[in-house]
Amino acid sequence: MESFGVRLDRVTAARGPLCVGIDPHAGLLERWGLSNDVAGLTRFSETVVEALADRVAVFKPQSAFYEQFGSKGLAVLESIIRQLREAGALVLLDVKRGDIGSTVAAYAAAYLDPSSPLYVDAITASPFLGVGSLAPMFDLAAKNGGGVFVLALTSNPEGGSVQRAVAADGRTVAQTVIDEISQLNAGATPIGSMGLVVGATVGDTGHDLSRVNGPLLAPGLGAQGGTAQDLRTVFGSAIGSVLPSYSREVLGKGPEIAGLRAAADRALDDVRAALSAAS
């Protein structure tokens, strides 16, 4: 099986470096004229699939918005994961999982084992029980051509108090995460399969991202105030590995198919301009 890094490189070369988050907030459902229930969730999700599945490289459904409707919500999630993947996109499921190693192995089986109903190309993970506790995820991802995106410097204002705390060896917690993920990606070409999450809102991080050799997911664009121009400041020389991610900024332009497509095109134009200006 080809690695996630190889597959990501190919799909972003063909479709452009863009991730669209699928976050069916109650407020968005209302704006789209949909009910805040499973029927509304289904209609919303299928409209995003119809508008964008064949043109955007990566989709990041936010699991929480599906989980809140129980098994019926998860059935919708399973269905759109399948449709997005059949349309040639990669699915990065935003679940931010993390636990002790033996439990992490079960999360890995849930999302990164091809026989699972919720199998996806990659997931988000939380490293705050120790990056090493995520090893079963890294192992299963590597075995099956999957990816794991580990939180490093998140876009929310509260993140810094934990992530920028200085550990006993003088590095910040975030730099420790960055360094451990860098080791997992060492030597991979064209890019490794273990990613990091660094928010577009965090400014000049003061952290060294130069050796990650893996994809850098940048959420926080649009609704949270980050702009494509900010990416240069945040990522510096690592900007070539950035996967910019927009949710509400694109979804807010629905429910018309044309509106969603125009918003995704605009986002891609913005990030392309920012990434090429930097190279």
Ligand SMILES: O=C(O)c1cc(=O)[nH]c(=O)n1[C@@H]1O[C@H](COP(=O)(O)O)[C@@H](O)[C@H]1O
């Ligand atoms: O892991 C993430 O995707 C994530 C990390 C982070 O630091 N900040 C962040 O906003 N996210 C997610 O990215 C999405 C942002 O949505 P918008 O603000 O609408 O673009 C949400 O699903 C968040 O859960």
